[in-house]
Amino acid sequence: MTPIALCFPLRERHGVPEVLLGLKKTGFGAGRMVGLGGHLEPGENAAEAACRELGEESGLVTTPDDVDLAGVVDFHFPARPEWSMATSLFIPRRWSGTEGETDEIAPAWFPHAHLPVAQMWADAEHWLHRMLAGQRQHTVVVLADDNTTVRATWSVPLTDRSPS
Numbered sequence: 001m002t003p004i005a006l007c008f009p010l011r012e013r014h015g016v017p018e019v020l021l022g023l024k025k026t027g028f029g030a031g032r033m034v035g036l037g038g039h040l041e042p043g044e045n046a047a048e049a050a051c052r053e054l055g056e057e058s059g060l061v062t063t064p065d066d067v068d069l070a071g072v073v074d075f076h077f078p079a080r081p082e083w084s085m086a087t088s089l090f091i092p093r094r095w096s097g098t099e100g101e102t103d104e105i106a107p108a109w110f111p112h113a114h115l116p117v118a119q120m121w122a123d124a125e126h127w128l129h130r131m132l133a134g135q136r137q138h139t140v141v142v143l144a145d146d147n148t149t150v151r152a153t154w155s156v157p158l159t160d161r162s163p164s
């Protein structure tokens with residue numbers, strides 16, 4: 001399983017909670033709306049990677065001391081095992097800067113109640129809403145052989161012993 005770290009800035013606009021996602025323009029999952037983030041670099045932990053990737057993909061700046069682990073999702077692609085990922089989800093408590101589009105991704109804010117589900121991976125509904133509701137869970141997603149639809153998924157509360 002390749003370790004991946006994602007970072008989900010949250011804000012409130014006119015009393016409506018919003019999350020920052022990004023339209024992926026290149027690489028794995030191009031054309032989909034995803035969490036900002038990516039692979040860990042050698043020597044990096046997941047929180048460090050989440051902060052670095054947030055900066056590279058959106059321009060927002062935060063630090064590992066300012067992010068909280070909000071969940072873990074394992075994406076299993078049995079038909080393409082090399083795509084399988086162990087994903088740590090982080091929510092930053094604070095950040096600086098203004099988000100902007102990069103060559104890789106176009107960030108955009110979405111109200112929690114109006115996530116762009118049609119543009120997202122089909123499994124996102126199984127874990128993203130719960131994470132946004134404050135539930136810290138370890139979710140396992142098994143993709144079907146089309147590498148797109150969901151064959152199975154389950155979640156357990158995140159414990160200190162869950163991988164991150």
Ligand SMILES: Nc1[nH]c(=O)nc2c1ncn2[C@H]1C[C@H](O)[C@@H](COP(=O)(O)OP(=O)(O)OP(=O)(O)O)O1
Pocket residue numbers: 004006026027028029034035036037038039075085120121123124141
């Ligand atoms: N089943 C799935 N459900 C989901 O919601 N997001 C998924 C997913 N499978 C992959 N992703 C997302 C998470 C992350 O945003 C992205 C994979 O990480 P990366 O952006 O790192 O990939 P790339 O190879 O394009 O980029 P680099 O890490 O910069 O090399 O795909």
